[in-house]
Amino acid sequence: MKESHLRSLVKGISWRITGTMDTIFVSYIITGKASYAFSIGAVELITKILLYYLHERAWAQIKWGWIPTDRQPKQNA
Numbered sequence: 001m002k003e004s005h006l007r008s009l010v011k012g013i014s015w016r017i018t019g020t021m022d023t024i025f026v027s028y029i030i031t032g033k034a035s036y037a038f039s040i041g042a043v044e045l046i047t048k049i050l051l052y053y054l055h056e057r058a059w060a061q062i063k064w065g066w067i068p069t070d071r072q073p074k075q076n077a
Helices: 005-031 034-060
Strands: none
């Protein structure tokens, strides 16, 4: 089975929301300023969604590690 471009995009967005919340939290702890934390989080959100999407699509083209799902059990003759 092959993953659709939309599925890769939605996975990237959901993961980045989680990651961006972490980045905002860490940025706030380090800077002590909410405005800096949210600015860093906003930039990071966009760039990392794009990077994740490209990474997923590249790996979708690599056949290594895939296991066929349509195998039929061998029947005794």
